[in-house]
Amino acid sequence: MGLESLLLKLEDNEWPPAKTIAHCHRFSENSAQYGTLKHQLAPQIKHYLLEKHIRLYSHQCDAINAVAEGRNIIITTPTASGKTLCFNVPVFDELAKDPESTALYIYPTKALASDQLKTVEQMENDSGILVHPHRVDGDIPFSARDAIYVESRLVLTNPDMLHRMLEHHGLWERFFSKLRFIVIDEAHTYRGIFGTNVAYLMRRFKRICKYYHSQPTFILSSATISNAVELGETLIDGPLTLIDKDGSPHGEKYFALMKNDPKRSTNQQTIELLAECVKYGCQTICFGGSRKLVGLISKGTVNLLSKEGHPDLMNKVEEYRAGYSPEERARKEKLLKNGDLLGVVSTNALELGIDVGSLDCAILSGYPGSMMSTWQQAGRAGRKNTKSLVFLIAYNNPLEMYYVERPAYFFTRPIEKAVIDLQNxxxxxxxxxxxxxxxxxxxxxxxxxxxxxxxxxxxxxxxxxxxxxxxxxxxxxxxxxxxVSIRGIFEETFSAVASKHFKDPETLTKSQAFREVHEGAIFFHNNEKYLVTKLDLNTRVASLQKVDAPYYTVALATITVDILSEDSMGFGEFELKFGSLAVSTQYDGYMVIRDGGGVNDRHPLNLPLNTIDTKGIWLTITSEIVNEFRKNGGTYIEKALKGIEIITQLTISHFILSDPRDIGVYSGAHPKNPRDFIVAVYDDYKGGIGIAYKLKESLPDLIRLNRDFLERCSCKDGCPACLYHSKRVEKDSVNKNDTVILLSVLEKKMMNRL
Ligand SMILES: [Zn+2]
Structure with missing residues (x-):
């Protein structure tokens, strides 16, 4: 029993999960590195640290020293390295020394703010420094806010609420005029369109602070990303000192990469592995990609434990995800901390710093989409002085197989960049x-x-x-x-309503509405299916009806792209173009797909054309390249272009933190010169969000990776793991061999130095 016995099993070929382990990497333990403070702390803080037996690690001292010197900082040490103290110590210190001073903590979600409120209240209690901490967000009634305006010195909020606080900044005069610190936790979440909004929000905030004669210091904390300082400096519009040398101790960690077992689904593999961990008495957190998967894994594990004759373990596994009430989440967190829960299955809601203590094992069911998330989730396993174990079970798709087969590459891969574009x-x-x-x-x-x-x-x-x-x-x-929404773009929004069933209407952008709530569409809400009976374009309201239908729908669109302005940059003999594009989407039909797979039917749609001006990059496939393609054995150029379009949709996430919805890929005739073709990657937001531009420098790597993925897939002419990964791809519209040939031609051109 226990982790030691489980670790022994890794090398036991009779243990079923061991058969799919492709590689197990060992990370050695680190001992603690302590630091020294260069400045005197307030007596209450000194006393607090002594009472709690806290000896500050080197990175915590680095952070506190830098803040004492008036510098803005960004902390990027790993999960569970004690980042919270890096800002709570300097903040409480200052609030103790100056009884009028205040601090604002900004979290991306309400759940995180309420979790951290508990920590801050505890620190107030233990240190005796009165700061009257309060959470301010949409859930706090106006009647409760008067006391906050008058007495609170530490407010925890989110960007959406800060936006409204600035609207009524007069009410916050006392608070803003004494503001000494702005703490931005989980700063890596402010990227894409959310990041652009928060960057402008911070500029507005700094201007209001100036008006009230305060000049707060910024303390940012972020997951490890490859451009944390760049991201943070764009966010706050000021210089940042990086605190990244982790001084906290870590026990030995094992990280097993697991192949997909062709005989079982990844879900089934996950269920069996989680049940094993629980049977060994190891506290395990398991991450699934969606709410639906989390439900399936959790239920499947309980059923398996029951079937295998462990009724005592059945109530030791639960799911944990967004959507539960705060009380329910608190109950689960407590069970976990007390050790009463052995297995918890979660979406990435737990990836953000909610404190559940440290666990023995983490299971990542599928690659979480980025190296940043991989390390965040893996960091959930591991205590200061004991060993821990992480499993990553690959899905059967080329990207994940690629990683599992190259452990040396995987474990040293650079972490992605996060992008904020101020030009929108x-x-x-x-x-x-x-x-x-x-x-x-x-x-x-x-x-x-x-x-x-x-x-x-x-x-x-x-x-x-x-x-x-x-x-x-x-x-x-x-x-x-x-x-003005802080999380999106100010444009006409649509709402989806289902009488009696939705607590609040769902809000959608125009393009989301055309794609997801056209008449006849099946719309998912809280794991229930709704049929769209009417989409009124004048009132912008979609009417929905709850249904029990054995199918879902996928909208089909015809996209056309026009070039509004262009620039270029060279790679070898090849020129990459970038600039403004007008992207027009015509949703002209939808497919009805049975729940088990298989297309049932197609229906036409009659919706107006939707055009956005955005930014993009594109490859021009000239007749010279087409000739080269033919010379190398290529046949269908259109099918090769389509192939690049489809595979690029899969591989973009390899280079940049982006949501699949942030980015569009298009291939077709060149809009200005119909004898040529283009493959374009564009930001799928009016005005652009900077992601496509950021891909410019990675172009040669993107082309190489695309070719490598396709060649590595064992299918003959495309399969659901590669070119047919989306239901939207029609049979015979792509050709694997031609795609590989075209990619090789492009690769060669980019390598050739002039
Ligand atoms: Zn394939």
Whole structure:
């Protein structure tokens, strides 16, 4: 029993899971590195640390020292390295020394803020430093806020609420004028369109702080990503000192890469492995890719334990994910901390720093989509001085098989970059409207927050709503904040309603609405199926009805791309183009697919054309390249282009942190020169979010990886693991051999130095 016996099993070929282990990597233990503080802490903090027997690790001292010197910092040490103390110590220290000073903690979700509130309350209690900590978010009634305005010195909130706090900044005058710290936890979550919004929100916030004569220090904490400082500096618009040398101790860790077992599904493999861990008495966290999978794995494990004659273990496995009430989550967290739960199955809700203590084992059911998440999830297993074990069970797709077969490559892979793009006109304009409402904009002074081209930007993009007086100051009086979403783009939104069934209507963007709630679509909400009976384009409301249907639907679109402006950069003999694109999507039909797979039927759709202006990069396939392709044995150029389009959708995530919905890929005739072709990668957001541009430098690697994946797939002419990974790909619209040939031609051109 216990982890030691389980570790022995890894080499026992009679133990079923051992048969699928491709490689087991051992990470050696680290002993603790302690540090020294260069400045005196307040007596209450010194006493607190002594009482709690806390000796600060080197990175915690580095963080506290840097903050004491007035520097902004970003901490990127791993999960469970004691990051929270890196900001709680300097914050409580300052709040003890100056009884009027205040601090604001920003978390990406309400759940995280309430989890951290408990930690802060405990620290207030134990240190005796009165800070009246409070959570401020949409769940806190207005009646409860008066006390917060008056007495709270430490507020925990989220970006959406900070946005509304700035709208009513007068209410926060006391708090903002004494603000000494802004703590941004989980800073890596602020990327893509959310990141662009939060970056502008921070600029507005800094301007309001200046108005109240405060100049807070920023303390950021982030998962390990390859460009944490760049991301953080874009977010706060100021220099950051990196704190990344982990001084906390770690026990020995084993990381097993497991192949897909062709006879069993990845789910079944996961269930059997989790049941084994539980039987060995090891506390295990298992990550599944979606809510649905989490439910299946959790239920499957309980059933298996019962079938194998362990009724005593059946109530030791539960699921944990977003969607449960705070009380229910708290109950599960407590069971886990007490050791009453042995297995917990989770979505990535637990990837963000919610404290469940450290566990013996982690099972990653499928590659979590990025190296960043892989290390975050793996970090959930491991205590200070004991061993831990991580399993990653690969899905049968080329990307995951590729990793499992190359452990040396996998374990040394660089972690992805996260991108924030400040150039999105929509987002910038909306935040300028909000800023002008908060305080009139004086372009001479405010260009340091909103860009040196502020005056011309306002004149070009905001002058219909903003008014300029004779002194050149811009004003805005109408209410705007409630219309601006911090997590998306300000555009006409659609809502999906099902009477009696939805607590709140679901909000969708126009393109989401066309794709997911067209008439006849099946829409998923809380694991239930709803049929869309009507989509009213005038009121922008979709009416839904709960159904029990054995099928789901997939919308089909015809996409056309036009080039609005272009630039280029060279790779060997090859030129990559990038610039502004107009992407038009015509949803013209949908497929009905049986739950077990297999297309039942196709139906036409009659929706208006939806066009967005965005940013993208594209490869031009000239007639010269087509000739080269033919010379190398290629036959169908269109099928090769389609192949590149499809495989690229799979591999983009290898280079950049992105949601599949952030990015679109297109192939077809060149819009300006119909004899040529293009393959374009674009941001699927009005105005762009910077992801496609960030891919520019990775182009040769992307082409090489695409070819390698395809060649490695054992199928003859495309299979669901490679070219047919999406139901939208029609049979015979792609050709594997031709795709590989075209990729090789491109690869050679990029390698050739002129
Ligand atoms: Zn294949």
């Amino acid at each position: 006109t929509e987002v910038r304009r909306n935040h300028l409207y909000c800023a002008a409402y908060e305080r009139p904009i004086n372009p001479r002074e405010d260009s340091k927050y909103f860009g040196s081209d502020l005056e011309s930007f306002i004149t070009d993009h905001c002058s219909t709503w903003l008014f300029q007086n004779a002194d050149g100051i811009w004003y805005y009086r109408a209410k705007i904040h409630e219309k």
